Amino acid sequence: MDKRPLFAGPNYDIVHDVTLGLELRHQIDEVTNTTPSYRVGGVFDHAYLATLVHADPNQIVGVTGKRTATFKAALPRVMLNWPAARDPSPNAIALGTN
16 A cells, blocks of 8 residues: 655644644555465365355365455544633634545
């Protein structure tokens, strides 16, 4: 998997003790999956195959192949920070995706 994220997050002091934060994370993931084929007798034991109708332990199952996909996502975030008291700092956060 190949990850190429981009993150930006400026903060603005609106007034004394009130800060507005904007963040954006953009990410592109490239995923590759390789699927093997296999022989049924190599995966299931003989006792289980004996319970099936017309089971062939030499049958090849699955399709050998390689699949790739690219996923793109952006996660914006807006934060408004106002400390009601000096010690704990509450935050309001709104999240969204596209």
